[in-house]
Amino acid sequence: MRLLILGAGGIGGYYGGRLAASGADVTFLVRERRAEQLARDGLVITSPYGDVTQKAAAVTAIAEPFDAVLLSCKAYDLDSAVEAIAPAVGPETVVLPLLNGVRHLDALDARFGADKVLGGSVHIMVTMAADGTIRHLNRLQRFVMGARSAGQQDAAARLHAALEPGGFRPEFSADVMQDMWEKFTMLATFAGLTCVMRASVGQIMEAEEGEALAGALLSECASVAAANGHPPRQPFLDQSLGMLTAKGSAATASMLRDTENGFRTEHEHILGDMRRRARAAGLATPVLAVALAHMQAYAARQAGAT
Ligand SMILES: NC(=O)C1=CN([C@@H]2O[C@H](COP(=O)(O)OP(=O)(O)OC[C@H]3O[C@@H](n4cnc5c(N)ncnc54)[C@H](OP(=O)(O)O)[C@@H]3O)[C@@H](O)[C@H]2O)C=CC1
Numbered sequence: 001m002r003l004l005i006l007g008a009g010g011i012g013g014y015y016g017g018r019l020a021a022s023g024a025d026v027t028f029l030v031r032e033r034r035a036e037q038l039a040r041d042g043l044v045i046t047s048p049y050g051d052v053t054q055k056a057a058a059v060t061a062i063a064e065p066f067d068a069v070l071l072s073c074k075a076y077d078l079d080s081a082v083e084a085i086a087p088a089v090g091p092e093t094v095v096l097p098l099l100n101g102v103r104h105l106d107a108l109d110a111r112f113g114a115d116k117v118l119g120g121s122v123h124i125m126v127t128m129a130a131d132g133t134i135r136h137l138n139r140l141q142r143f144v145m146g147a148r149s150a151g152q153q154d155a156a157a158r159l160h161a162a163l164e165p166g167g168f169r170p171e172f173s174a175d176v177m178q179d180m181w182e183k184f185t186m187l188a189t190f191a192g193l194t195c196v197m198r199a200s201v202g203q204i205m206e207a208e209e210g211e212a213l214a215g216a217l218l219s220e221c222a223s224v225a226a227a228n229g230h231p232p233r234q235p236f237l238d239q240s241l242g243m244l245t246a247k248g249s250a251a252t253a254s255m256l257r258d259t260e261n262g263f264r265t266e267h268e269h270i271l272g273d274m275r276r277r278a279r280a281a282g283l284a285t286p287v288l289a290v291a292l293a294h295m296q297a298y299a300a301r302q303a304g305a306t
Pocket residue numbers: 006007008009010011012029030031033034072073074075077080081082084098099100122123124125126127128254266
């Protein structure tokens with residue numbers, strides 16, 4: 001199966017690199033600077049599961065359809081990414097987005113047709129260093145994918161089989177939208193909490209109301225998921241609350257790390273989308289409102305607003 005991966009950053013570089021190293025037919029669609037880096041150094045991954053240095057087929061434009069396109073850009077690059085992959089999406093192509101959140105599905109469905117767009121979600125901590133090295137930071141590498149409608153089952157199963165040689169054990173979900181909403185719920189809470197407090201989970205738990213704040217935000221986000229037809233399952237909520245209130249935990253969401261580095265963030269795609277859905281459902285989400293306002297003010301400051 002011919003696979004196209006949009007982006008060779010953290011997610012695309014990690015999973016795409018593992019697939020390329022296994023002998024899969026992988027092409028990366030990247031921009032000029034990354035193409036030069038890949039041509040010079042190859043795709044370099046450091047990981048607790050073993051390091052990889054792999055020659056990578058990289059192009060900066062596409063002329064013909066692929067069998068599957070994996071989308072691994074940040075949400076703020078979605079429009080340019082959609083245009084870049086358009087020539088790769090033919091009548092038989094499926095698109096598997098790996099972004100956090102769910103809002104990107106609307107844009108992809110509108111551009112390519114909902115029958116072509118699968119569901120996916122990844123649970124991993126990877127980052128791309130300035131020299132292009134993909135750093136996998138712990139042993140988590142969960143990759144979940146699946147069909148969003150009955151008509152996609154066969155195509156999704158074929159793609160799943162093509163991803164298996166990568167060695168990261170892709171999971172074929174029977175209800176991928178539920179999985180995406182659960183990840184969205186956890187991430188909006190984790191990002192909102194750590195960004196608004198500018199602190200790790202363990203540091204927030206030192207605050208008198210820290211644990212209550214984490215619980216309140218999780219329950220606000222879970223109520224939005226429920227109003228959208230995907231109430232998070234109890235074991236998932238229990239596990240998330242445990243992670244979000246763990247004393248001594250150094251965990252921070254990537255959105256906080258991006259903020260601390262002065263980078264752009266996906267706050268509109270995660271916190272903004274969650275808050276707008278809350279409003280549409282008539283739900284009160286006061287903690288989420290503060291987290292979103294905090295990130296919008298950060299973005300305004302970055303943009304030079306007075
Ligand atoms: N990193 C992580 O641990 C996790 C990330 N996610 C989610 O995965 C998504 C991707 O994150 P991540 O991999 O960290 O992001 P990165 O910024 O590391 O990688 C995204 C890559 O996409 C490339 N890109 C964007 N637009 C285009 C375009 N039009 N043409 C070609 N290349 C393009 C960027 O290229 P360029 O370098 O040229 O800008 C960049 O290298 C996000 O939604 C994130 O929330 C989910 C779970 C964990």
